[in-house]
Amino acid sequence: MPAVSKGDGMRGLAVFISDIRNCKSKEAEIKRINKELANIRSKFKGDKALDGYSKKKYVCKLLFIFLLGHDIDFGHMEAVNLLSSNKYTEKQIGYLFISVLVNSNSELIRLINNAIKNDLASRNPTFMCLALHCIANVGSREMGEAFAADIPRILVAGDSMDSVKQSAALCLLRLYKASPDLVPMGEWTARVVHLLNDQHMGVVTAAVSLITCLCKKNPDDFKTCISLAVSRLSRIVSSASTDLQDYTYYFVPAPWLSVKLLRLLQCYPPPEDAAVKGRLVECLETVLNKAQEPPKSKKVQHSNAKNAVLFETISLVIHYDSEPNLLVRACNQLGQFLQHRETNLRYLALESMCTLASSEFSHEAVKTHIDTVINALKTERDVSVRQRAADLLYAMCDRSNAKQIVSEMLRYLETADYAIREEIVLKVAILAEKYAVDYSWYVDTILNLIRIAGDYVSEEVWYRVLQIVTNRDDVQGYAAKTVFEALQAPACHENMVKVGGYILGEFGNLIAGDPRSSPPVQFSLLHSKFHLCSVATRALLLSTYIKFINLFPETKATIQGVLRAGSQLRNADVELQQRAVEYLTLSSVASTDVLATVLEEMPPFPERESSILAKLKRKKGPGAASALDEGRRDPSSNDINGGMDPTPSTVSTPSPSADLLGLRAAPPPATPAAPAANLLVDVFSDGPVQPSAGPTPEETFLSELEPPAPESPMALLADPAPAADPGPENIGPPIPEADELLNKFVCKNSGVLFENQLLQIGVKSEFRQNLGRMYLFYGNKTSVQFQNFSPTVVHPGDLQTQLAVQTKRVAAQVDGGAQVQQVLNIECLRDFLTPPLLSVRFRYGGTPQSLTLKLPVTLNKFFQPTEMAAQDFFQRWKQLSLPLQEAQKIFKANHPMDAEVTKAKLLGFGSALLDNVDPNPENFVGAGIIQTKALQVGCLLRLEPNAQAQMYRLTLRTSKEPVSRHLCELLAQQF
């Protein structure tokens, strides 16, 4: 019987540990540790050479001190010395010290390479394993560089001991995951697959993990593993419970190996070979059959091990999604678990069913469990189980049960844990929108959400209800009536005031006929809430008031009185004050016609992906996407809600919440008057804030992106670019920081392009297909007028044949403090590498000023994102395998490596981000098409961050060689 007594072998260590444990206070502990450190230091420094035992003991004490949370700044050399000892116990402590401390001191690694090499070559399996474990535990790039070539050899060598093979397989896995480029593929890969047949189950257990990882990266090269895995699995599943002896765990044959094999098979579609497939289906059926058999033991270990295999089997069945019979059986099995007394099983069944719900074969079968799931939502004690129940209800929802599910979720919301309220709110909002048959139900649902959980109703949700009401005139009257009623409640949530204020401002006229909701009543109802609201809401209400003046002229005097009150006109908040002043003036000076134009009803919002959906995805991470995508496939959802269509938004912004209402036409950053971040300015930005701004830019923005026909009035008014073009020879070279400024705009489309003491240039642009429109805002920062102001666009070199830019003339004078806007229409004719130049000249106080910048138009702006499945991606990737089609760059990170930021940048760059393509979730994979008039260039990209080395590897493959290189260079500078 192996048993060890306390600290056997190292008495000094045991005494030290006891002393530490007996310390009554932190101070006493530190004192004892310092005493020990001094002792060890003197021993290490002493003249007398220490014997191996003492060295081991002191190094072990240092390790203990480190693990208590104290810094260790010496002893490393002694630990390294231990590695060359030929005694196992000394070597082991040496390796352990290094594996544990290596994070804090990577210098160490170089010192130990030699010792590891010796141990790997020693032919002593114990030493070899120690060395392999050390490499696997450290797993750094340096280790990979030193040993990646040796380990495959050890793994497949005929004379390697089984335990060494096990360690070598996993050691290689670690190195391959850390730095795949360092592991040479070769003859060994074919032999590794055959380890699935190894006699020793431990070797198979370790090898499957390695093979699974290799398969994910190179599925085609390892296809042979399918049949081997199936036959191995079949032998395990059909064995009697005692056949596998050591590997039978509580009467379950090799549960962990079975799970691993089933996961390996999930790297591939169903086997093509009929015999293999038949054998596999038989295995899956056996597992499902066994689940129905009475348990061989009452122990929970037995049922857990058995069910581990069962759940993995179900995962494989779901992954294949091609065997209706098995899918329905899986669903029935999970249905039984929904009522199991073990919480773990109920939880896992809910989770697993959630994926089953998205299969067309089992969707109906899942729906039959709706009552059990609703019950779980109400009664489960563990919040995470309730959350799974809510997820499942969301996944099984369709038109037939939407009303029931939404009302249950609303009821649940009243008592739900705070932690999950926001998510439930989002889900209810999405379902209500997606399955709304009549929109009055939708409006009621959202208002209920605000009533029940107003604090958790995020901006996205209430913005969305406004979008929908604005876009659907059949519900506007109902919405106005309902919010009016909701506002009657003595205490209503501020979000209700916001929604009410907006809707009445737009559609209050639809209920004004009823004397109970006449204009003055509407106004006084809103105004009764005014003083209790936050600044943002009050600002919104002021906008409602000015809209009322237009809708209901009879309220004008009252409202002007409110605006004129000292509390508004001299409000300490600049936003409120400005609104009051401007609205008051507007209402006094403008004629009814002007007022009616300026304050016209908001135009319909452009349809785009629901911002709520985007928010839920962000909250839940990629895992949630699959269940949600299912909604997309449901064709019936489109007629109701075009917004669910994944229309690629050409506006690239890392935060969808910033442009919820589609009103990106907010004042550009350069405008001093209204901060762009202020949502409320956005809401009415076409109206009173800048009454002279003309038509809503957003409206014309997209519609005018069509190529201008020659006879269109716009083209007549526009100055053809060449006429005003002074030619490259007349303009100075770009300013030194032009490249840096350009870089800032590779992944975004708006911001301040340039600023000095005199001038600020803001830019805002939008691109679609091969067309783009750019607004440039020139702000005079001085108090003196600029004269002869002339900004021009210049095409250096061949660019003229590649990119057409039309500019409109701007006024030659820019008053002090004023801002002028210039519109550029851009058409990409073919791929181009250099951006156009923008030359700005003017006279300031008699002195001529000139300035040349690079215009932020780079090739990637004409990206159109392309979604594709993993298989398609790999197929295309392979098609682009000519050496010149690929461009690769390995570079150091210049910014903190944050996955979210990276994602936002890649999206900003213009490609689609593809989830679940790269087997390594840390990596990013993207695809898109560069649209030019002459040709289209398909682009695939892959970005592999290495957090440990703080490096990235970026690979671009496109059908056109200079494009690969150019995009690679552009993108590499962004991280």
Add this chain to the structure above:
Amino acid sequence: MIRFILIQNRAGKTRLAKWYMQFDDDEKQKLIEEVHAVVTVRDAKHTNFVEFRNFKIIYRRYAGLYFCICVDVSDNNLAYLEAIHNFVEVLNEYFHNVCELDLVFNFYKVYTVVDEMFLAGEIRETSQTKVLKQLLMLQSLE
């Protein structure tokens, strides 16, 4: 894949921390505290699984000790739950009725047991017989 293994007592003292992913020392300390905070508030009616950042923790309590394994969200919960038990049975056999103090005094041996059973974040060996035989052999070496 396993991201880390933690053994903690109810007071939050760490009895083993094994990392299969690079974290700096401050981050490790933060993780240890977070795991303790999420796990200790749960009772027997709760599941043995907790969502944790972008991962999940599979844990089981033995007397005053929490054995926690942090794995990827897509990993098999029950397989890791039983991997914990398998590991505990090995410790129990190896230390002859293991108790918390065994793990304190023999911390350097616990690492050896872990490396026999888990490596590079994967399950390396599951046979108790084989692991114990190997440990016994190592024990006999000088």
